[in-house]
Amino acid sequence: MIEGRHTSWFSDSAISYLSDRKVCLVWSDVAGVNNTAPLTSDFVYVILIGDRSIPESQFGKLQKDQTPSMKSWIAKLQKIQDRISYATILVNNRYEGFGPATANRLRLLLGLESLQFTDRHQKTLF
Incomplete structure (x- = not known):
């Protein structure tokens, strides 16, 4: 699996190279990256990830509605669902302000049940 953040990763030759070797080119929603979402x-x-405009001090509640973007990614996944064995989606706090709530919103958009989070404060290891 490779996450490309430079235009060269989305060139025909790179996509062909990764496809021939069945290496996943990560689909990402990151500011400044024109990810064409090729299936490799x-x-x-x-x-x-989004545009990273939400400061860490505001993490813990939804700050930005990314529903249209999430629907777009879901539509891309639905188009290729018969050609893949599975899909994994990672969200972080920077995308909407609170990763767990974003994950729940995504679950609902996918027709899944939401999960209940009882503690909004992430525990530390130390």
């Missing part, structure tokens, strides 16, 4: 393996890994 039998699975898809989607990373939803």
Whole structure:
């Protein structure tokens, strides 16, 4: 699996090279990256990061509605669902302000049940 953040990763030659070797080119929603969402393996890994405009001090509640963007990624996945074995989607706090709530919103858009989070404060290891 490779996450490309430079235009060269989305060239025909790079996509062909990765496809021939069945290496997943990550689909990502990151500011400044024009990810064309090519299918290069039998699975898809989607990373939803966004534009990083939400400061860490505001993490813990939804700050930005990314529903239209999430629907767009879901539509891309639905188009290729018969050609992949699975898809994994990662979201972080920077995407909407609170990763767990974003994951729930995504679950609902996918027709899944939401999950209940009882503690909004992430525990530390130390």
